Each structure stands twice: as structure tokens, then as C-alpha cells.
Amino acid sequence: MWLSLQMAYILTNSHVVHNATQLETIFIDGRTFPATLVGEDPATDLAVIRVTASGLSYATLGNSALLRVGQLVIAMGNPLGFQSTVSTGVVSALGRALRSQEGRLVENIVQHTAPLNPGNSGGPLLDSRGRVVGINTAIIAMAQGIGFAIPSDTAKWVASQLIMRGRVRRAYFGLIGRSRQLDRQLVRLYGLAKDHAVEVITIDPNGPAQSAGVRQGDVIVSINDQHVASVDDLHRFLAEWTPGRPVTLGVVRGRERVYADVVPGETG
Numbered sequence: 001m002w003l004s005l006q007m008a009y010i011l012t013n014s015h016v017v018h019n020a021t022q023l024e025t026i027f028i029d030g031r032t033f034p035a036t037l038v039g040e041d042p043a044t045d046l047a048v049i050r051v052t053a054s055g056l057s058y059a060t061l062g063n064s065a066l067l068r069v070g071q072l073v074i075a076m077g078n079p080l081g082f083q084s085t086v087s088t089g090v091v092s093a094l095g096r097a098l099r100s101q102e103g104r105l106v107e108n109i110v111q112h113t114a115p116l117n118p119g120n121s122g123g124p125l126l127d128s129r130g131r132v133v134g135i136n137t138a139i140i141a142m143a144q145g146i147g148f149a150i151p152s153d154t155a156k157w158v159a160s161q162l163i164m165r166g167r168v169r170r171a172y173f174g175l176i177g178r179s180r181q182l183d184r185q186l187v188r189l190y191g192l193a194k195d196h197a198v199e200v201i202t203i204d205p206n207g208p209a210q211s212a213g214v215r216q217g218d219v220i221v222s223i224n225d226q227h228v229a230s231v232d233d234l235h236r237f238l239a240e241w242t243p244g245r246p247v248t249l250g251v252v253r254g255r256e257r258v259y260a261d262v263v264p265g266e267t268g
Contacts, residue, residue, distance in 0.1 A: 006056070009038065036050050071090060133152050190221070220250070
């Protein structure tokens, strides 16, 4: 008799599998299979692993954009080692933002009240129809009823990138900056929309920004005429920008406003 084996992909958290030397999966029916890491994305705390097995059940990824505050949600996992535990709650807020271990801002996080404990990480957050609407990722210590999940719409995009490439393709400038308050005279002189911008603290000598003439001490006030007030604004822009596609940085250098055409590189 021939036994048909299939390749299955499993979504989890990056912090669950990061630096693991060996991966093993245990299913509800008691079967155990070795797993291999397909790829991880610490910037969103997501990872994909792969197993080869037959007859595996699977969950459907839902549309997290349809979630509403007050909606029932269900968290599944193995909290504190108690296997196959289910807890319920409601969506308590949408559009939250959390910092990843890389320091990047992860946006559109789902906040919910389903109790989470160590062992829930990487487990699904489901709606009342059993569709996965989030991947549970974090709790606030000493708080009750505050859990966070990466929305399924984000997870779909990240998973597709990891399965195709083993990493997430992101654009980068090759600089480190910090938010800085601008002199009011500069704001009035150049008609800036906000009084904060990003000061370039460190620049990669071999990076795209350096090649375009950006200098340490420059203050970035815009990208393609969009105002820049913080490093998070840079991250948001680059997260959706295609590497290799030029952008124009508006820079204040001393009292002079100059423009630099930068071709972002690719990282991931």
C-alpha cells in the first residue's frame, strides 16, 4: 500500500523558533514529525516551518480587515504546557502598534481579551467560525485581559514571502536616524507641515544613502514629498517600497534645503 506524504507549512512566531537547532511538531492525534525552518521575519515576529506528513488537518486564514471591536475571538495553544487549551475573549482594540525585537514598529496589531500565557505564542486567534484572524504574539506582564496578535492579513503576506524566498524583501537606505525637533524659523522658511524630522546619526559608507550624497548630520524632512517626522515614518514607507526603485529625499543641510535621489537597497 502506498502512503501519500504531503508537504505542510505551519505559521508560528519568530521568537519561538529563533536560534533553534532542532524543530519537532506534535499534533493533536499524538503524531510527531520533525520540522525544518522555511524562514523567519523578526520584524513582524512571524516564522514558517515545514513538515512532511499525510492526513493533516488545517485551518483557514480569515480576513483580519473585517474584525470589529467587541467581536468574539478564541485563542488556542498550550499555555504553561497544558495541551490543546482554548480561551475566549473579545477584540478590545484594533490598529495597535508594537515594537519588534528589531526595533521596527509593527502596525495594525489586534488587541484582545482572550487569556494568553507562555505556550500560546505562535498559536492561532480565531473568529467564531474557526477562521484564523491572527497569530498570538505577546502579552503585557502583570496585566489582565490584554493580549496581542499579528493580524492574519499581515501573516498571509509575510508567509508568502517566506515560502517563496525564505525571507521578507524590504527596502533600506543604509542609515540610522533619530527624531529631532526643528527650529521654528526653518519650519516657516520651508513651509513644513510638522516641526519634527529625522536627523541622520550614522550612515553606511557603502549604503544607498551615502551613494546618493546624503551626509551625517543631514535632516530628512520628506520622502517623495511626504513629510517625515520620525524613524517610524521611514520604516512605514520602506516596508511598502520596492527595492531598486528610486525615491527622492528632501533634506535640510544647515540652513539649505536640498534633494537626494536614493535607490534603496534590499535587506531581509
